[in-house]
Amino acid sequence: MKPVESRPTGFWRRISERFNSQRNANGNGAPADDGQRRVNRIAVALVAGTFLWSLSHVLLRQRIDETAHPVLSLAHWQLEPGIRTGMETMARRYNAMRRSRGLPEVIFKQYPISEKAYGQWVTTQLIGGTAPDLIEMGIGLPAATWVNYRGRYFVPLTQEIMRPNPYNAGTPLENVPWKETFLDGLGNPISELQEYYDIGLSAFGQRIFFNQALLKKLTAKLASEGKIPAALDEPPGDLRAFLKLCDQIMELKDERGRNYMSLAGSKYQMGFMVKQIIDPLTMELLDKVDLNHSADASSEETFFAARMGRLKFSDPQVLRIAAIWKEIAKRFQPGWNGLDRNDAVQLFVRQQCLFFATGSWDASTLKVQAESSETPFPVGIAKFPVISPNDPEWGEFGWGPTYEKPATAFPFGIPSQSNNRELALDFLRFITTRENNQILNDEIEWIPVIKGAEPKPLLRAFQPTFEGMYRGWNLELGSRTKTFTDQIEPLMEIGEDDKGRSFTILDWAEHMDTEWVDAAARDFEKRDEDERDGLQTKNALAAVLRAKMLLAAPENRDFHTRHYFGYASVPLEANKNIALWQAWLRETAPAKKGAQP
Amino acid sequence: MKGQNISLRQARYHLSIYLFLLPCALFIGMFAYYPAVNGIYHSFFQWNGGDVDRFHGAQSYSKLFLADTEFWLAFKNALILGIANIFKMAPSIVTAVCLHRVRNARLQFVYRVAFVVPMVIPILVTTYLWKAIYDPSNGALNTILQSTGLMKALVWISSSAAHLSENFDPLGFFSWLGALFRAGENPAWLGTPSLAMLALILRDFPWVGTFGVLVYLAVLQSIPRDIYEAAEVDGAGWLSKFRYIELPMILRQVRIMMILVIMGSINDAGLVMAMFGIEGGPGGVVQVPALFMYREAFQNQNLGYACAIGVVMFAVILICTKLNDWLVKPGD
Numbered sequence: 001m002k003p004v005e006s007r008p009t010g011f012w013r014r015i016s017e018r019f020n021s022q023r024n025a026n027g028n029g030a031p032a033d034d035g036q037r038r039v040n041r042i043a044v045a046l047v048a049g050t051f052l053w054s055l056s057h058v059l060l061r062q063r064i065d066e067t068a069h070p071v072l073s074l075a076h077w078q079l080e081p082g083i084r085t086g087m088e089t090m091a092r093r094y095n096a097m098r099r100s101r102g103l104p105e106v107i108f109k110q111y112p113i114s115e116k117a118y119g120q121w122v123t124t125q126l127i128g129g130t131a132p133d134l135i136e137m138g139i140g141l142p143a144a145t146w147v148n149y150r151g152r153y154f155v156p157l158t159q160e161i162m163r164p165n166p167y168n169a170g171t172p173l174e175n176v177p178w179k180e181t182f183l184d185g186l187g188n189p190i191s192e193l194q195e196y197y198d199i200g201l202s203a204f205g206q207r208i209f210f211n212q213a214l215l216k217k218l219t220a221k222l223a224s225e226g227k228i229p230a231a232l233d234e235p236p237g238d239l240r241a242f243l244k245l246c247d248q249i250m251e252l253k254d255e256r257g258r259n260y261m262s263l264a265g266s267k268y269q270m271g272f273m274v275k276q277i278i279d280p281l282t283m284e285l286l287d288k289v290d291l292n293h294s295a296d297a298s299s300e301e302t303f304f305a306a307r308m309g310r311l312k313f314s315d316p317q318v319l320r321i322a323a324i325w326k327e328i329a330k331r332f333q334p335g336w337n338g339l340d341r342n343d344a345v346q347l348f349v350r351q352q353c354l355f356f357a358t359g360s361w362d363a364s365t366l367k368v369q370a371e372s373s374e375t376p377f378p379v380g381i382a383k384f385p386v387i388s389p390n391d392p393e394w395g396e397f398g399w400g401p402t403y404e405k406p407a408t409a410f411p412f413g414i415p416s417q418s419n420n421r422e423l424a425l426d427f428l429r430f431i432t433t434r435e436n437n438q439i440l441n442d443e444i445e446w447i448p449v450i451k452g453a454e455p456k457p458l459l460r461a462f463q464p465t466f467e468g469m470y471r472g473w474n475l476e477l478g479s480r481t482k483t484f485t486d487q488i489e490p491l492m493e494i495g496e497d498d499k500g501r502s503f504t505i506l507d508w509a510e511h512m513d514t515e516w517v518d519a520a521a522r523d524f525e526k527r528d529e530d531e532r533d534g535l536q537t538k539n540a541l542a543a544v545l546r547a548k549m550l551l552a553a554p555e556n557r558d559f560h561t562r563h564y565f566g567y568a569s570v571p572l573e574a575n576k577n578i579a580l581w582q583a584w585l586r587e588t589a590p591a592k593k594g595a596q597p
Numbered sequence: 598m599k600g601q602n603i604s605l606r607q608a609r610y611h612l613s614i615y616l617f618l619l620p621c622a623l624f625i626g627m628f629a630y631y632p633a634v635n636g637i638y639h640s641f642f643q644w645n646g647g648d649v650d651r652f653h654g655a656q657s658y659s660k661l662f663l664a665d666t667e668f669w670l671a672f673k674n675a676l677i678l679g680i681a682n683i684f685k686m687a688p689s690i691v692t693a694v695c696l697h698r699v700r701n702a703r704l705q706f707v708y709r710v711a712f713v714v715p716m717v718i719p720i721l722v723t724t725y726l727w728k729a730i731y732d733p734s735n736g737a738l739n740t741i742l743q744s745t746g747l748m749k750a751l752v753w754i755s756s757s758a759a760h761l762s763e764n765f766d767p768l769g770f771f772s773w774l775g776a777l778f779r780a781g782e783n784p785a786w787l788g789t790p791s792l793a794m795l796a797l798i799l800r801d802f803p804w805v806g807t808f809g810v811l812v813y814l815a816v817l818q819s820i821p822r823d824i825y826e827a828a829e830v831d832g833a834g835w836l837s838k839f840r841y842i843e844l845p846m847i848l849r850q851v852r853i854m855m856i857l858v859i860m861g862s863i864n865d866a867g868l869v870m871a872m873f874g875i876e877g878g879p880g881g882v883v884q885v886p887a888l889f890m891y892r893e894a895f896q897n898q899n900l901g902y903a904c905a906i907g908v909v910m911f912a913v914i915l916i917c918t919k920l921n922d923w924l925v926k927p928g929d
Contacts, residue, residue: 267874334734335732335789483881487879494879496790497790
């Protein structure tokens with residue numbers, strides 16, 4: 001290729017000429033004529049114009065909106081229509097209140113983001129500095145990441161929740177600290193940060209949903225065949241009777257000649273059945289597992305109890321519990337463990353399945369789906385069945401219902417980058433008065449979280465049971481134990497392995513006694529490392545809180561003193577945990593080869 | 598076009614053109630090479646992706662090679678999938694040849710378009726579609742098997758295999774086959790441990806990979822007509838034409854596709870995760886190396902170890918690619 005002489009006519013012209021000369025030399029085309037140049041210029045102008053318009057739109061958008069009214073934006077992952085309209089109702093009521101006080105109305109913007117993309121979306125917004133004023137927290141990212149985000153990007157609300165909610169003036173909750181107006185007192189602060197960062201708006205619970213019409217119809221048929229005494233309006237509360245009814249239903253055929261399924265299931269549903277029915281049966285194991293006598297079986301204690309041999313999965317008692325577990329799994333439809341939550345929902349809505357275990361968050365959606373299906377049907381909600389003390393085989397576990405801890409959910413936090421922090425906090429205060437929280441939850445059909453607010457009749461079935469059994473083991477020490485149990489439990493529940501050979505409860509117990517303990521050891525190692533890594537931060541935070549206490553103005557000193565003394569035990573507790581764990585590790589270490597017993 | 602050596606002085610003259618390449622090179626460096634080098638660097642650290650970053654030498658590698666049986670089990674699964682995927686390339690070769698031999702240009706165009714359209718559908722969508730097909734209660738596969746009577750044949754094969762396994766069972770194959778299908782039961786393709794791998798392999802049946810068809814077709818269409826005419830004069834039939842004209846021509850593309858298939862079998866975590874969940878199916882029976890790496894990185898927060906897994910995967914892919922180059926030699 002022959003180089004073209006450069007002419008002092010500017011950089012771009014030189015480049016253009018060189019390309020054109022090359023195209024000519026290669027025979028790939030001719031230099032652009034005037035017409036082409038004009039088209040090119042129009043194209044460039046179009047691209048540049050579009051870019052400038054977009055840029056100005058993005059830069060000016062916020063400013064234009066905020067000139068007349070403040071803008072309050074909130075993001076959540078609840079795509080169900082009830083939640084959006086519920087929040088809109090709250091926005092309308094909030095604006096009505098502001099109008100009555102002569103304040104400018106607020107423009108509300110909701111960003112409902114899909115659950116699957118929520119974590120990434122929040123991360124992008126927080127890092128990019130474009131986060132909305134209120135963000136729902138707790139999904140799409142590991143729990144530890146949410147803790148980091150809270151510390152880094154969100155406003156601590158500890159001081160605010162210790163003061164009364166001004167919107168409760170003139171109500172029985174007047175002068176009650178905002179925190180104490182919640183059913184669970186907002187639980188504990190984030191342990192790593194010792195601050196409260198989010199305000200929950202609803203409470204959740206889990207129950208068995210059932211197709212009332214289908215239950216009546218099928219049990220009437222069973223009654224006419226003399227298999228049960230009478231048609232039922234709700235499922236039996238006794239586990240054995242419930243499972244027997246499931247078996248009888250599975251023998252009945254629908255109009256198309258297909259067998260009915262009793263429990264619509266997937267891994268998601270099985271989780272509820274295990275949590276609500278199986279886990280509480282382990283309460284007696286607490287004697288062996290609760291090493292520090294706190295009346296609670298932590299995952300570390302479960303690991304050490306198994307390592308010490310105090311807890312053996314092959315113990316007859318555990319095997320009997322696993323047998324009940326397997327009995328429940330048999331009542332799910334074939335192939336349930338390969339399906340998703342939505343597949344199970346479809347089976348229920350199509351009226352192929354009678355029962356369906358899920359949480360209160362699904363209640364309104366299921367009701368709407370049931371009412372709008374081809375043959376509408378009423379949805380009933382019942383408690384999980386329990387074992388009767390008179391049960392011929394399982395009577396030893398007949399201790400009554402499962403204890404349910406009330407806990408706030410649907411939590412919102414305020415990003416520190418928000419320009420409307422006060423407004424966001426004010427809105428949170430407004431929607432957590434007894435009246436407004438009830439209206440909000442009535443609309444979204446969830447359970448209110450403020451003391452004295454009543455759930456809708458449909459949701460009364462979700463009122464937590466405060467007296468009952470609770471679990472005596474905790475098998476999830478970390479991600480490795482979770483993966484292991486997620487892999488091994490289906491084999492036990494289905495009863496076969498990858499080679500098609502039988503996989504019994506004893507096989508499960510054997511794997512748990514060896515491989516689960518190994519997985520737990522690795523999870524424990526990680527937890528121990530994390531605790532040690534976090535010590536420095538905890539000590540530093542304690543020092544900061546102490547400094548705040550010492551330097552606080554007299555009117556705030558009381559708060560900071562309580563805060564410091566509340567936190568001072570955290571690093572000490574961490575040190576104590578590490579020391580205790582190390583002692584347990586030493587005590588439970590396998591004997592070295594050749595060592596004297 | 599053959600490359601030409603130029604002197605540094607001439608290169609300086611073309612500086613502006615090299616400048617145009619610079620942004621591209623920078624982005625490749627930033628988004629492809631930097632993370633790769635960073636990954637190799639962090640494979641020697643105990644790194645949680647955040648504040649914990651401690652050098653611990655080659656501990657990750659020694660643990661991976663000496664202690665982590667799960668990782669090598671994942672490679673065994675990848676090997677099974679890789680071999681199956683190589684066999685699954687055959688239908689796209691046959692389809693490309695058939696398309697190439699369609700005489701009517703308009704009809705060929707219609708067929709080509711028909712093959713391009715599915716490429717527009719995201720893989721995740723087809724994966725969820727296959728999940729629905731595999732649904733044991735309402736899925737299309739079981740419905741077809743039941744309504745055509747094929748299920749009875751499968752049950753017969755299974756029961757025969759079960760009988761056979763009592764006396765003769767090489768590598769447990771017959772006992773595995775014997776447990777797959779049972780009379781009166783709809784197979785749970787994704788929920789039964791013994792069927793999970795089969796379900797993963799059967800996915801995308803009839804395996805007419807659209808991309809492969811288009812690649813082969815592009816090469817086949819470059820074969821001059823007179824070669825076929827000469828072959829016909831010599832009395833070549835349709836099989837001979839394939840054997841002596843078409844197959845040698847597309848062998849280079851077959852080799853490239855094989856490399857992609859091997860890489861996909863080892864590197865693809867998304868497909869298994871979408872179909873079976875992050876635990877890799879019941880009992881972890883369909884766990885592949887990439888899924889194992891993903892879990893180590895984002896579930897166990899063990900990113901340093903995940904980097905070491907990535908480096909080993911890279912090495913294995915490199916070896917497989919070289920083996921492939923060595924075994925499949927396209928003619929000139």
